[in-house]
Amino acid sequence: MTDPYAGMVVDAHHACQRGTGSYPATLARALNSHFTADALAIISQWPGYTPTPLLALSGMAADAGVGSVLYKHEASRFGLGSFKALGGGYAVFRLLAQRIEEETGHVPQVADLLAGCYRDITRKVTVTCATDGNHGRSVAWGASLFGCNSVIFVHGTVTRQRAEEIARLGARIVRDPGNYDDAVRAANAAGEANGWLVVSDTSYEGYMTVPLDVMRGYGVLLHETLAQLGNRQPTHVFLQGGVGGFAAAIISGLWEHYGEGCPRIIIVEPENAACLLLSARNGRPSVVSGLHDTIMAGLACGEPSLVAWPYVEGAVSDYLAIPDEAVRVAIRQLAQGRGQPPVIAGESGAAGLAGFLVAATDAPVRQTLGLDGRSCVLLIGTEGATDVQMWESITGRRLERPA
Structure with missing residues (x-):
């Protein structure tokens, strides 16, 4: 050939x-x-x-x-x-469902979460992650779909168009000058400082559950x-x-x-x-x-x-x-x-x-x-x-x- x-x-x-x-x-x-x-x-x-x-x-x-x-x-x-919509969106759903169950004692139905029945709870939640583009887009989409807020960290080489696509879904964009792994650390630090839920697609010591939900x-x-x-x-x-x-x-x-x-x-x-x-x-x-x-x-x-x-x-x-x-x-x-x-x-x-x-x-x-x-x-x-x-x-x- x-x-x-x-x-x-x-x-x-x-x-x-x-x-x-x-x-x-x-x-x-x-x-x-x-x-x-x-x-x-x-x-x-x-x-x-x-x-x-x-x-x-x-x-x-x-x-x-x-x-x-x-x-x-x-x-x-x-x-x-x-394909990232399957992972980031699902992990956002799981985290919000857990928060709703903790506050109400009830496991929420998908239709109720989509309909905004738990808006009083979800609107107080912010999810965050680092991304090369697609994972952050999926997390921002999941946040928009289920009624919470999102802050997405992008690194230095992520193109402007990819960042703009994420922002169109309602996310606040934070650009880190380093590489992807630096952005991961920045998102984690911001999440800890602000009480945000980190929805990472990569895992590290002490952080395994959410990445597993992404993979599932x-x-x-x-x-x-x-x-x-x-x-x-x-x-x-x-x-x-x-x-x-x-x-x-x-x-x-x-x-x-x-x-x-x-x-x-x-x-x-x-x-x-x-x-x-x-x-x-x-x-x-x-x-x-x-x-x-x-x-x-x-x-x-x-x-x-x-x-x-x-x-x-x-x-x-x-x-x-x-x-x-x-x-x-x-x-x-x-x-x-x-x-x-x-x-x-x-x-x-x-x-x-x-x-x-x-x-x-x-x-x-x-x-x-x-x-x-x-x-x-x-x-x-x-x-x-x-x-x-x-x-x-x-x-x-x-x-x-x-x-």
């Missing part, structure tokens, strides 16, 4: 074949299908809920020399353009995907890295569902923010310092989530670090359609596809991963064009419809 991805594997780490046994009980205690069912029961009552599509990218499969490429397209999720919300995505797969079983799953929470949520569902037949799982990260690759190489959670400059804004994270790391370490076979240019090429190819309807994907959303295509054209990596004509590759397109100006600059096209 024509190879626009030649030489784009910046770094790769093979951690041997993981996740080949049954799903460990130690991991299942925190993430399992029962928690997913609970999350689905809540989320399916929200206005606008509908499963996002699973697309077959047959042209890309043929070009890459594999049997099939399946792409879970999250651009339409709740009108926010990203993400599990709804995998629940939908398994139903859409039917009798098709993926052989390879390429997942975006970040702090690891998204990957851990998908891993837990795959491992529980397939057991010893779990697909080979590969993590894809930006070359400047490959904290999961570094952690795997070091055998412990490790920090990548610096500003993590990358167009993959949602993956510009230097510190793994402690609650997510055991799932990643236990199941992931391989880690890839790729340059921004690989993502630009993937976004353009999706936009071109290649004989199919165009797919609108953002920079982090296309990262899994970019990692797969980079691996498929690098002979040693392809051989290591066992990619061949029988492979069924599953990708999660985690976002649409959440920064329209960025998408238009990459593709040279004008976006005529919402992401």
Whole structure:
């Protein structure tokens, strides 16, 4: 095939074949299908809920020399353009429901919370978090949906458009000059000082419950995907890295569902923010310092989530670090359609596809991963064009419809 991805594997780490046994009980205690069912029961009552599509990218499969490429397209999720609505919104709901139960002695119904029946309580609550864009947008959306306030911390490289999209949902924006992890610390400090509820998608010592709720919300995505797969079983799953929470949520569902037949799982990260690759190489959670400059804004994270790391370490076979240019090429190819309807994907959303295509054209990596004509590759397109100006600059096209 024509190879626009030649030489784009910046770094790769093979951690041997993981996740080949049954799903460990130690991991299942925190993430399992029962928690997913609970999350689905809540989320399916929200206005606008509908499963996002699973697309077959047959042209890309043929070009890459594999049997099939399946792409879970999250651009339409709740009108926010990203899977993150499932996690941040669900965590906000859980925190507010807990506060309402503490003050009234009653567990609130979803419909009552949506209708503003507990406005006297929720309007006194402020939620806060740090974000690269999508998580903060989901938390602000959840706050707006359920009637509380939000203050969202963005770091120095978050684009103005992403910050403005969050502000349109009613959030107050605070910009921190450092990196994502600095913004996390700033949000935590502000939350403690002001009595705000911190809704972080990453965990650290002493803070595990809320990130787990975020991950349980993400599990709804995998629940939908398994139903859409039917009798098709993926052989390879390429997942975006970040702090690891998204990957851990998908891993837990795959491992529980397939057991010893779990697909080979590969993590894809930006070359400047490959904290999961570094952690795997070091055998412990490790920090990548610096500003993590990358167009993959949602993956510009230097510190793994402690609650997510055991799932990643236990199941992931391989880690890839790729340059921004690989993502630009993937976004353009999706936009071109290649004989199919165009797919609108953002920079982090296309990262899994970019990692797969980079691996498929690098002979040693392809051989290591066992990619061949029988492979069924599953990708999660985690976002649409959440920064329209960025998408238009990459593709040279004008976006005529919402992401």
